[in-house]
Amino acid sequence: MLKYLIRRLSFLILTLLITSMVIFSVTQLLPGDVARVILGREAGEAALQALREELGLNDPIPVQYTRWLGNFVRGDWGKSYSTKSEIRPLVVQRLRNSLMLAAVILVISVPLAIFLGVIAGLNENKWIDNLISVASLAVVGLPEFVTGLVLIQIFSFRLRLLPANSSIRPTTSFIEALPMLILPALTATLVLLAYIARLTRAGVIEELKQQYVRTADLKGLPYQMVIFKHVLRNALIPTITVIAISMGWLISGLIVIENVFNYPGLGRLMVFAIDRRDLPLLQAVTMVAVLGFALSNLIADILYSVLDPRIRLG
């Protein structure tokens, strides 16, 4: 197990190294002169040249890359071109917001989706299964900005239960933020729900066909025990790993939802950086996003091997 972990971690580092190269070269290839972006259209050639020199833009690309990577690892993520402030506190702040939202999403969506998926799977092709399947698919078909706006319409304007605007401040605590997190989380849940529920349903149906379920039945075990102890133990393995994988998306991929609710998460920061051609900011945000994806994949793999002894003990 330890060997396995070390191997996985070294893979993770390799992945990050490669993606950092890709990110760096892609941002270098973006059209536009950084110095001109910073100084504006009227700047003189001498001033531009001086700035390029200062930023090290005249050095060969590999030198620029190693310098950037070295600084990044040491925690010096540079200054934003557009806001002129330190990048790191900004990204960390946004990451915290994104993590808070992701946590609320998981707490709402996972139990609900698994519950619905199990109910549907145990009643394959009966009316309750059809109802769950049709409803969850209908919801997943709608884009987030539609479901988000509908939820705002209902919960904010009609029922006046929850705020429509989720623009929290850096100083807002989790408890204070919670009411503002619920609507965006519900919107994301509607996207995830169908996905996780379908997967759970498929897992349950697949496992119910297995012969060990017959063995469990023919031992005389009560139905609930057959389902909870034998079927779900195996049926939920793929579901749990997929949930872990989707963590990466929850952290940095909720761009539309963050925009609808005006929520200051990593996704919106990334859009902001692209808008402003703010390369150091973009690089930093992307690296954090990649780290999120890589870590969630690692967690998924580890969970998989913990849950399934056939993987763990080979």
Place this chain on the structure above:
Amino acid sequence: MDGEQAVLTIKNLTVAYRIGDRWFEAIRDIDLSIKSGQIYGLVGESGSGKTTLAMSILNYLGENGRILKGSIVFEGEEISSFPKEKMRSYWGRKISLVPQNPLSSLNPTLPVGEQVQEVLRLHLKMSEVESRRRVLELFEQVRLAEPQRVARSYPHQISGGMQQRVMIAMALATSPRLLLLDEPTTSLDVTTQASILDLIKELIRGQEMAVLYVTHNLGVVVELCHRVAVLYAGELVEDADLEDLFQQPLHPYTFGLLKSVPKLGQNKKEQVLSAIPGQIPALSQRGSGCIFQARCPIALDRCAERPPLEKINHHRSSRCHRWEELARREISLEELFETEGEAVNTPLPVQLKTEAAALDAQGIVVEFQSQQSFFESLSRRSSRKVKAVKDVSIRIEPGDTLGLVGESGSGKTSLARALSGLNEPEAGSIRIYGLPAAPKLSRRSRDILRRLQMVFQNPEEALNPFMTVGESLRRQLFVLQGIRGEEAQRLAEEMIKAVQLPLDVLNRRPNQLSGGEKQRIAIARAFITHPDVVIADEPVSSLDVSVQAAILNLINRLQGNFNNGLLFISHDLAVVSYLADQIAVIYLGALMQLCRAADLFKPPYHPYTEALLSAVPSVKLGTKAQTIRLEGDLPSPSEKINGCPFHSRCPRKIGEICERQAPPWRVDESTQKRIYCHYTLEELSQLQSPILDLGL
């Protein structure tokens, strides 16, 4: 035993399955009664409904199954109408099942000990501690070495034989009144099967328990059962005491079944197998007449009317209109079943026969890279290689058959794939009539490819589902010999006749054919280019018993016509010894014994051969002179074994020499029997006695 109350009584049971929106009867009018202490054999091929019957008794039919009529009385209670929830107090406590496939029948993510403990806690109300202790006792009873370790293991960590022992321990934990065994040894190797059968026999004997043993293997029935019911296409055709049934079957199907299985010691030279023509009718094709009518050699007009299961005497019944004639021996079924087809009449291309053997393979070594990760392969440190075949040499003369026999994991398929070039051998030379064949398939010339053809185990996967049979055969001719057009069509038609199929199969696709028919096509495809060597890898093991014999006869006849060398691979010693002229016994990738088929049954034997012979359940009654059982399981192929590969399980191990030193080949000059052992042939002869009484 007669006066005793039956534990289970089934009357008139008919069970149907829904396919689409129609119901088809899978079993019809079954009558069966099992007493306490009785082991009842239920024999049937796939599609006979034997598992359906077992599941009906358990009241565990799927959603699409339903009992149409009849009754199942268990200990005086009519249980067929009980709801599932009520059955839960019977299952595992009064009625237990040992299923066919132990690995998939155990929960992969729970330790096996816990899976047995569950039963104890549930039915015997044991505490956690008590149940844990009891599991260890049970595991000892079923002869599991290291019960502590096994109890903690997950199913995939223990061997198939051990898994089945766990299932048996689980089934017997509550001392049920009725035990159902559904092909419990079918997925196991023959040596493992033998020890599991011993165990079942030992545990059941003297128990107040009724046992139903479901199997397709008549040999197993002989080993274990008191009574036998024969099931064919959902109907009970004969029901009798074991001895009566084997001595004089009173239904033509029973007779055919008994005669179509090659017995140990039977050889093609002495006797053609009696094959039952045709195949079991599918669920949708079962008419109102006698169910066996279409395949029966003694069918009459009145067989269009379904015969009842007639009681012949107190112990016996048969579902045949003509049982009385059979009982009085007025009809002899012996000759009637022989199905000689028409011979191939095409003049064979004259083969320039040289001194060379059809196939001569020397020093074949096959290695597999064991799974390694990307980083491990970077470090190059541990390039773990698994030797699947270790320095094997074989030689097959034209017209001769070499039977290669070995258990799963013995390397027999690896050898076949190496010879045919599908896996490139690490070392060794392959010659066909003296012509060298490149180790790699892509380097082999068209001529070599034509000369060496293969028939695979599973015809379902061997035929292209998108090609008609005609296209497959013509393509073979075109690719290997450049023959096309009318000539190819003519040759294809001839070959179809030679494999005894109607010409219209040429226009059909594989999915329109039965398993037996598909295997005939695969055989036709292998033979159509007149190969010098045919490798047949378990060609009958995926087929039903009643279809097997016909395929074996076919292979035998074609070989007679084509005079090709044949490498016939099987795990079934009886089948191999029936078809082969020479026999090679392989264990862990190394040959243990090479001899003429006729000499296989006479001592001296290699100790492994001896164990194999002893393990085969015999269809004949009372022919086993001694029993030898192997301890433990086949070592993993990645384990490095010094000395003799068999030393870890050898019942005749001499001592350290077997572990240290590779044994020499002991050769009997007069018979050319070769044995790979530290004992000399004389020493072995003295130690061993004949396993089979060949006088019978």
